[in-house]
Amino acid sequence: MSxxxxxxxxxxxxxxxxxxxxxxKHFPIKTNLFGKVLVSVKAVxxxxxxxxxxxxxxxxxxxxxxxxxxxxxxLRLYDVTSGEIIYKGLDLSRLSTQELRKLLPKEEKFxxxxxxxxxxxxxxxxxxxxxxxxxVPRSAMRKLRPDxxxxxxxxxxxxxxxxxxxxxISEAVEEHHIVPKNEVREYVLKxxxxxxxxxxxxxxxxxxxxxxxxxxxxxxxxxxxxxxIVICDEPVSALDVSIQxxxxxxxxxxxxxxxxxxxxxxxxxxxxxxxxxxxAVMYLGSLMEKAPTDAIFDKPLHPYTKALLSAVxxxxxxxxxxxxxxxxxxxxxxxxxxxxxxxxxxxxCMEVCKSVEPNLVEYEPEHFVACHLYQKExxxxxxxxxxxxx
Amino acid sequence: xxxxxxxxxxxxxxxxxxxxxxxxxITRAFEKxxxxxxxxxxxxxxxxxxxxxxxxxxxxxxxxYTDVGTVKAVDGITFSIxxxxxxxxxxxxxxxxxxxxxxxxxxxxxxAGQIASGSIRFKASDGKVYDVAKMPTAAxxxxxxxxxxxxxxxxxxxxxxxxxxxxxxDEVMLLHTPxxxxxxxxxxxxxxxxxxxxxxxxxxxNQFPHELSGxxxxxxxxxxxxxxxxxxxxxxxxxxALDVTIQAQxxxxxxxxxxxxxxxxxxxxHDLGVIAEMADYxxxxxxxRVIEQGTAKEIFDHPMHPYTIGLQKSKPMVNxxxxxxxxxxxxxxxxxxxxxxCYFRDRCDRRCPACNGDYPEIRTVAGTHRVACHLYEPExxxxxx
Numbered sequence: 001m002s003x004x005x006x007x008x009x010x011x012x013x014x015x016x017x018x019x020x021x022x023x024x025k026h027f028p029i030k031t032n033l034f035g036k037v038l039v040s041v042k043a044v045x046x047x048x049x050x051x052x053x054x055x056x057x058x059x060x061x062x063x064x065x066x067x068x069x070x071x072x073x074x075l076r077l078y079d080v081t082s083g084e085i086i087y088k089g090l091d092l093s094r095l096s097t098q099e100l101r102k103l104l105p106k107e108e109k110f111x112x113x114x115x116x117x118x119x120x121x122x123x124x125x126x127x128x129x130x131x132x133x134x135x136v137p138r139s140a141m142r143k144l145r146p147d148x149x150x151x152x153x154x155x156x157x158x159x160x161x162x163x164x165x166x167x168x169i170s171e172a173v174e175e176h177h178i179v180p181k182n183e184v185r186e187y188v189l190k191x192x193x194x195x196x197x198x199x200x201x202x203x204x205x206x207x208x209x210x211x212x213x214x215x216x217x218x219x220x221x222x223x224x225x226x227x228x229i230v231i232c233d234e235p236v237s238a239l240d241v242s243i244q245x246x247x248x249x250x251x252x253x254x255x256x257x258x259x260x261x262x263x264x265x266x267x268x269x270x271x272x273x274x275x276x277x278x279x280a281v282m283y284l285g286s287l288m289e290k291a292p293t294d295a296i297f298d299k300p301l302h303p304y305t306k307a308l309l310s311a312v313x314x315x316x317x318x319x320x321x322x323x324x325x326x327x328x329x330x331x332x333x334x335x336x337x338x339x340x341x342x343x344x345x346x347x348x349c350m351e352v353c354k355s356v357e358p359n360l361v362e363y364e365p366e367h368f369v370a371c372h373l374y375q376k377e378x379x380x381x382x383x384x385x386x387x388x389x390x
Numbered sequence: 391x392x393x394x395x396x397x398x399x400x401x402x403x404x405x406x407x408x409x410x411x412x413x414x415x416i417t418r419a420f421e422k423x424x425x426x427x428x429x430x431x432x433x434x435x436x437x438x439x440x441x442x443x444x445x446x447x448x449x450x451x452x453x454x455y456t457d458v459g460t461v462k463a464v465d466g467i468t469f470s471i472x473x474x475x476x477x478x479x480x481x482x483x484x485x486x487x488x489x490x491x492x493x494x495x496x497x498x499x500x501x502a503g504q505i506a507s508g509s510i511r512f513k514a515s516d517g518k519v520y521d522v523a524k525m526p527t528a529a530x531x532x533x534x535x536x537x538x539x540x541x542x543x544x545x546x547x548x549x550x551x552x553x554x555x556x557x558x559x560d561e562v563m564l565l566h567t568p569x570x571x572x573x574x575x576x577x578x579x580x581x582x583x584x585x586x587x588x589x590x591x592x593x594x595x596n597q598f599p600h601e602l603s604g605x606x607x608x609x610x611x612x613x614x615x616x617x618x619x620x621x622x623x624x625x626x627x628x629x630x631a632l633d634v635t636i637q638a639q640x641x642x643x644x645x646x647x648x649x650x651x652x653x654x655x656x657x658x659x660h661d662l663g664v665i666a667e668m669a670d671y672x673x674x675x676x677x678x679r680v681i682e683q684g685t686a687k688e689i690f691d692h693p694m695h696p697y698t699i700g701l702q703k704s705k706p707m708v709n710x711x712x713x714x715x716x717x718x719x720x721x722x723x724x725x726x727x728x729x730x731x732c733y734f735r736d737r738c739d740r741r742c743p744a745c746n747g748d749y750p751e752i753r754t755v756a757g758t759h760r761v762a763c764h765l766y767e768p769e770x771x772x773x774x775x
Contacts, residue, residue, distance in 0.1 A: 243721070246717040312634055314663055326635045
C-alpha cells in the first residue's frame with residue numbers, strides 16, 4: 001500500500017516485546033451487491049507503537065477513539081485490515097517445525113532457512129525477528145494464546161454464571177496443560193491466593209461476589225496461564241474508588257513479581273498516570289501523542305492531550321484549573337474529517353491542518369507527536385497558530 | 391430476620407416466605423397511603439427548620455423490603471440544601487446516595503422500596519413547604535418536574551427511544567402548565583435546547599434519542615429538567631457515563647444554568663474531583679448514613695472521618711504521583727444485617743476502644759463541619775481527642 005511507504009517513526013530495539021507497524025482496522029458497515037466495501041468505520045488508523053518488555057503502555061482517549069479495538073486486534077480477536085503486529089519473546093516451543101517455518105518473515109534472507117532450517121535455527125531466527133501474529137495459522141494461534149491474555153472491562157458479564165470460580169480459572173489451565181492434571185487444583189488455589197482470593201471461593205459462583213472480587217477472578221484467570229503480555233481493557237472503570245486502588249495495586253504487584261507487560265486501556269487519565277510507564281493518546285482511531293508518562297503529564301504537546309488533561313477534575317477545591325473546554329463531540333469514525341482528525345475541535349487549527357494529515361514525529365527523544373505545530377525539525381521553534389502556512 | 395445463620399447470610403425457603411408475607415403487609419399499607427386521592431393539604435404541609443434552606447432531610451429512613459430481609463438503603467440521614475447552593479453527595483455504590491435523591495423525588499421503586507420514616511421538607515416557589523415523605527402520589531405529581539427536576543445518570547436509557555426529543559420535551563410543559571398550547575410548548579422546548587448549548591434546536595427537536603451522542607442526550611435531559619423553571623435540580627451522576635471532555639462541558643453548563651435559573655443543585659456522584667469542582671457543601675455517605683458533612687473546603691482540606699481520608703488517598707491524581715495507592719481494605723458491609731457498632735470499624739485503620747460501642751452519633755466539630763466518628767469530641771467538649 002502506497003500510503004504506508006514511509007517508514008516507522010521509531011527504531012526497533014531488541015528489548016521491545018510488542019511492535020505495532022501501521023496497524024489499521026476498518027469495520028465494513030455498507031457493501032455493494034458484489035461485496036465491495038462502500039462505507040467502513042475506521043476504528044484504528046495507521047497506529048505504530050512499540051512497547052518495552054516489563055513496562056506498561058497506557059492507552060487513553062475518549063469513547064469511540066479505537067482504543068478497545070486496538071487492544072482486541074492485538075490479540076487477534078479481530079483480523080487486521082492492514083499493518084503488522086509483531087511480538088517478540090513468545091513461547092514458540094509449543095509450535096511444530098512446520099508452523100515455525102510459516103512464521104518466518106517473507107524476506108529474501110530467510111529463504112534458505114525456510115527451505116531447510118532446523119528447529120533450533122528457526123527458533124533462534126524467530127526470537128530476533130519476532131512473530132507477526134497475523135501470519136500465525138488458526139491452529140497455531142491457540143498454542144500461543146497462553147502468552148497473550150486479556151482482562152475485560154465489565155466483570156459482571158465476562159464470567160460465566162454457570163461455572164464455579166475454580167472451573168473458570170482451571171479451564172484454560174487444563175486446556176493448555178500448564179501443570180499436570182492432578183496438580184491443577186493446587187495450582188489454581190495458589191494463583192487465587194496471589195490475587196487475594198480466599199481458597200473457599202473455589203466452589204462458589206460469580207454472582208456471589210462483588211465487582212472488585214470478580215475483577216480479581218478475571219485477573220486470576222488471565223494470570224493462571226503465565227502470560228507474557230496482558231491487555232487490560234478498562235479493568236477498573238466499573239469499580240468504586242476504594243476498590244479501584246486495590247485492583248491497581250494488585251496489577252502493579254503482579255507485574256513486579258512476574259515481569260508481565262501490560263497494555264492498559266482506560267479513559268481515566270489519573271489511573272493511567274499511576275500505572276503506566278508510557279502513555280499513548282488516541283483520537284478517532286489515530287495515535288496523537290506517545291511519550292513516557294512524566295513527559296505526557298508534565299509537558300503535553302498535542303492540543304488534544306492538553307485539552308484532555310485539563311478536563312480531568314482535581315479533587316481539591318483550592319485548585320482552579322485553567323480549563324480548555326472542547327467544543328462539540330467526537331466526529332463519526334465512519335466519516336472522519338480530512339487532514340488532521342482533530343482539526344474540527346482544535347483551538348490552534350491552521351489552514352494546513354484541514355487538508356494534510358500530520359505524521360507521527362519524534363519531537364523530543366521518546367516523545368512522539370502527530371501535529372502540524374511540531375512537524376518541523378526538532379530544534380525549530382514551533383509555528384504559532386497565527387502563522388498560516390496554507 | 392436472618393438471625394439463624396447470620397454469618398453466612400443464609401435464609402431457608404420457609405424463612406424467606408415468612409419475610410415475604412410480612413413485607414407484603416407492610417408495603418401494602420404504604421402503597422395504600424400513597425394512592426389516596428383528595429387528601430387535605432394540611433396533612434403534608436409543614437414548616438422549614440431554617441428558612442434559608444430549600445430542602446431539609448430530617449432523619450430520613452428509606453427501606454427496601456426484600457425477601458431476604460429489610461435493606462436499610464438510607465438509614466437516618468439529616469442534612470439540608472441551602473437556597474442557591476450546590477450540595478454534593480458523595481459515596482461508593484450502594485451507600486444510598488441515589489436512594490436519597492429518589493426519595494426526594496418520591497421515585498423509589500415500589501412496592502419494595504418505601505420511605506419508612508422521617509421527613510423531607512421542600513420549599514416550593516409559592517412559599518408552601520411540603521413534606522415529600524407524607525405526600526400522596528397525586529399531589530407529588532404536581533410538583534415533580536415543575537418545582538424540582540431530576541437529571542439521571544444514564545442518558546442512554548432515561549430517554550424514551552420511541553418518541554422524538556421534541557415530544558418528550560413538550561410533555562413536561564403541557565403537563566405542568568394549565569392552558570399551554572402545543573405551539574407554546576414547542577417554542578419553550580427549542581428555547582431550552584438553546585439554553586443548554588444546542589445551537590440547532592429546531593433539528594434536534596425532530597430527532598430520536600438514538601440519533602444523538604451521549605453528551606447531546608445529557609444536554610437534552612438537562613433541557614427537559616429546566617423546562618418548568620424548577621427551583622431545585624437533582625443531578626444523579628450526571629457525567630458518569632460521559633468522557634472527560636464532555637464531562638467538562640456538562641459541568642460547565644450546570645454551573646451556568648444554576649446562575650441563570652437562580653436555583654439549587656443536589657449533585658450526586660462518586661467522583662471526588664467533580665465534587666471538589668462543583669459543590670459548596672459536601673455530604674459523605676457510607677452504608678446508608680451520613681458520616682461527614684461540611685463545606686467543600688472543610689471536607690477537602692481537613693477531612694476527619696477515616697473513610698473520607700481513605701477515599702481521598704485512594705484516588706490517583708493527575709497532578710501528583712505516589713508510589714503506591716492507599717487502599718481501604720475489605721468491602722462495604724452487607725446492607726441486610728448491618729452491625730450495631732460503627733459500620734466502618736472493620737475497615738478502619740484508626741480503631742479505638744470506643745468503636746466497639748454503639749454507632750457514633752454525628753457530631754459538630756467546627757462550625758458547619760460534622761462527623762460521625764468516635765475519634766472526635768463534639769465542639770462544646772473541646773476539639774479532637
